[in-house]
Amino acid sequence: MTQIPEPEGSRLVDIVGFAYFAIAFIARLPFAMMVVGVLTLTVSVRGSISLGGLTSAAVGVGTACFGPLLGAAADRFGQRRVLSALALANGAMLVLFTLVVSASDADALVLLSAFGIGATAPQVAPMSRSRLVTAITERMPAARHPKAISATMAYESAADETVFVFGPFLVGILASFIAPWAPLVIAAALTVLFVGAFALHPTARAISTHRDADGRAPSPASALLSPGLLVVVLGVVGVGMFFGTMLTSLTSFMADRGEPEQAGVLYGVMGVGSAALALGVAWLPPRFSMRARWLVFASVLFAGTLLLPFVDTPAMMMLALGIMGIGIGPTLVTQYSLGAARSPLGRSATVMTMLGSGTVVGQSLGAAVGGWVSEQAGTSTALLLPVVAAGIALLGAILNRPLSASGLTRAA
Template sequence: MVATVAQKSTSPRPGYGQLLRTPRAWTFLLPGFAARQPFGMLTLSIVLLVQHTTGSYGAAGAVAATTGISMAVSAPLAGRLTDRHGQRAVLVPVTLLHTLSSLTLTALALAHAPLWTLFAVAVPTGATVPQIGPMVRARWSATLRKSPLMSTAAAFESVTDEFTFVVGPLLATALCTAVTPAAGLVAEASLTLVGGLLFAAQRRSQPPVIRTERTRARRESAIRVPGVQVLIVAFFGIGTVFGGMQVSLAAFTESIGRPGLNGVLYGVFAGGNMLSGIVCGAIAWQGAPHRRLLGGYTALALAASLLWMSDSVLALAGLGLLVGVCIAPALITGYTLVGDMVPAGSRTEAFTWLTGAVALGQATAVTAAGQLEDRYWAGAGFLVPMTGTLLAALTLAALRSRLTVRH
């Protein structure tokens, strides 16, 4: 995936087995895996709970969107604080605050509290989502440095993210439909607390804090890198796919009287994403990463443009699988590019910008798709991922020169 690796070597990409034998890797991978599962559960758990208590997908989507927007706004700040003060110093307090906020939101929804109170609590719930994914990527960067395994690590992390989006929605749907509508958020808070604190306890693999002058830190902020700005737009578009799929699939399966299929259909979509990521990680790419990103993203936009025309479970499953297959290459290439674009002292911040962009896109899509589902036909929300990916693809095409990594 990294351009310099592909140019300097024609040997096969180092495998996943070699990556996982990296000393101390499992000390942060296992707790990190548990702690990042809630990221795939939070939005859908909120949608299912609030829709159950209010009867409106529009209201449910808006509350979930508030959480996503809050996370998107706060994530880069958390990333900068992490780069300056260390992961443990940031992770412990945000983990505790997120657990408290998530449980408070659950209690208010069950008590049928005024809608404005749900919005109020959704803000700290989103703002305190632990940025485990970026922290794991930063640990890989610190552990592997310039090793060829870095590109394999980027693919592995994207596969792990996609597995999160397989397990998270399935778990949230199963808990909310088979146990109680509140079970999804309760499980999300519990996993965040346990996984987050265990991850924070792994100090030996934590990246060192790079001390810089304040003016220099401001100058090297990741958002000032032009390529990062373009990637933020691309990841925002990917977020619209996740958010649009979650709401639209839930509305569609409910409209046909089979709400339990929601998690299955979303699992097919995310499963395609994960399997595609595994394949991408096993290939020793030779072409320029920014060209692969543009080609893969174009395919994603075209596939997402077909979703709104689906009128059966089988059609949605097939198209969802296709869309999922197209997402992984874009995510993997984007994360690899941003890792090469920014200095080590801003790397966590850079990763959180992309994570925040996905969350913002997801939040926007949840809101827009919820409104479309309430006002029009079941499945109208699929127009949102189509619009988001098409606009992002056009942006990538227009600004592709900014994605060239210069060494």
């Protein structure tokens, strides 16, 4: 096993290096651009919102099928080998999709290539969480683990919030000022360069001490199907569905007012507040348990969505988005913290990738359904979908309460 050569007990930034955070942040941007970029290009070239929704869903299906397997491979063989291969494969698939959607009339080929994008997606965010949790638990004193893990999950979720807001915005800018294919080509370049750099970073050599010489984990794979983990996966799927349905219904809302390009600006209102509050989770008192946090902040998110059926002006929409932003960031932080706390020994990358896949699957499904409903039934009906998605996240919090063992009720 190769350890990161830093003194035990130092700060996390001293252990992994400042450059790590910059590389990991940029490397996760293409992942946030995939779903919207595929949707934008397909609708632009084919003129079909329904096909665009299906291609977005195909990306999510590919991620759902292969994401956890890639996480398991990273746990077994190390992140460096897995991510190096994925950086090249995913970059190639992104470019291939831009060619297929323009050159082929066969919808099946378009959907297959979109599936390939999701299947090869290098999920940097879950891999980063796994690396940092491993660094904390194996290189810091045990007394510092709870606060360090909480702060790390807060930062990682804030970074996710930022790229998931900035990603669609960047897709819109590039598609408008260059060409509809530009976002995916640029995402391919970022994938090769920055995911490659993330794969080659020294932290990628660190392997959990819980793995034996053959790379096997002490806990069986069946431990990944424990109710405590599955309910967290349900929760992050609900959050992902909220992202997808909120963006598509908001776009439809602004399109009805002749300003569809302003949807990203309004969406940013929620994203900025969400990211700020996600960072603030690290300073919440330990007695405010994780199961209580999930329930409280998911309730705030759900309450904010209940305003959507009554929104009739952009100003009212901004108010609703601001309230939802208070709930969404801390909810996501808490879900990932619970996932880290409940990870079976030696399977942290697998668990984090399961949660990352759940977010993308939910986003893809939400975008596909939201686009179809907006087109077929109108904006008023589409605005009900975020209510359903937030309800799923809240349902996960309710189901989680009896599943939280005494050792998991304190904030990680």
